[in-house]
Amino acid sequence: MSTTTRTIPQAWLAAAAIGLVALFAAGSASTANLGQTAKPTVVLVHGAWADASGWNGVIAELHEDGYPVIAPANPLRSLSGDSAYITSVLAQTPGPIVLVGHSYGGAVITNAAAGNPNVKALVYVDAFIPDVGENVLALAGADSKVASSIEFKAIPPFGPNDVEAYIKQDLFRSTFAADVSPRTAALMAAEQRPLALAAGAEPTTATAWSTIPSWAIVGLEDRTIPPAQQLFMANRAGAKVVEIHSSHVAMISHPDAVTRLVERAAATTTAYRRSTR
Numbered sequence: 001m002s003t004t005t006r007t008i009p010q011a012w013l014a015a016a017a018i019g020l021v022a023l024f025a026a027g028s029a030s031t032a033n034l035g036q037t038a039k040p041t042v043v044l045v046h047g048a049w050a051d052a053s054g055w056n057g058v059i060a061e062l063h064e065d066g067y068p069v070i071a072p073a074n075p076l077r078s079l080s081g082d083s084a085y086i087t088s089v090l091a092q093t094p095g096p097i098v099l100v101g102h103s104y105g106g107a108v109i110t111n112a113a114a115g116n117p118n119v120k121a122l123v124y125v126d127a128f129i130p131d132v133g134e135n136v137l138a139l140a141g142a143d144s145k146v147a148s149s150i151e152f153k154a155i156p157p158f159g160p161n162d163v164e165a166y167i168k169q170d171l172f173r174s175t176f177a178a179d180v181s182p183r184t185a186a187l188m189a190a191e192q193r194p195l196a197l198a199a200g201a202e203p204t205t206a207t208a209w210s211t212i213p214s215w216a217i218v219g220l221e222d223r224t225i226p227p228a229q230q231l232f233m234a235n236r237a238g239a240k241v242v243e244i245h246s247s248h249v250a251m252i253s254h255p256d257a258v259t260r261l262v263e264r265a266a267a268t269t270t271a272y273r274r275s276t277r
Helices: 010-037 052-064 079-091 104-112 169-176 182-191 197-201 227-236 255-266 270-275
Strands: 041-045 097-102 119-125 150-153 164-167 214-219 240-244
Touching (some): 041 052, 041 079, 041 104, 052 255, 079 104, 097 104, 104 119, 164 197, 169 182, 214 227, 227 240, 240 255
Parallel strands (some): 041 097, 119 214, 214 240
Antiparallel strands (some): 150 164
């Protein structure tokens, strides 16, 4: 039995290529048009002893309301390095941005957003809002329960010059997440990502909040960053403050409240106002 090899005429290939180019061009044009009226992108930056999954509830609600969302992994290695990484994420995110930081992530966004004209709003969730020269270890204050709850582990490549800080698993819920279920807190404790101690001691070099409108949600039952410290930092930054009865992880225990605040901040951006006309 013989087989016949058929070759596709070059003219067909050329026509197909032209068609694909036209299809992609049309898609790009549609995307560009959509981008002109779309809601701002929300970038969520987690803090220490957490990861991006802590934003799951907020992300789900934002998606339901039509917001594009990015929740990058914060390296937690050094304030300058972490901020540079988030700066690179922002540089690759087109259009207006609402930048949200939890806990240590607040210090990161304070540095990372400085000078970026696309960042239209900052939202701090139970977060540090440092000024130039300040570090998060000092800003936590004497009433924070973290100092008595952490344990240190020297792991290469840190060696003797630095250590990683963990919250002890048996103290994790009471210190960090008192208003989530014991089961959820146990999972969070087991999965926690440690903070390099040097990151907590490194001073802030920029204050994005001095030029970008800011919002802050303050957990009145927070034992990691005491409410008084949060309110001091938020008021100093001129942030619009919402107080709720929450532990340090409001985005997990009260995702509705956090989402409402993020969307309130988003509503002030030029892109959002244009899209609702």
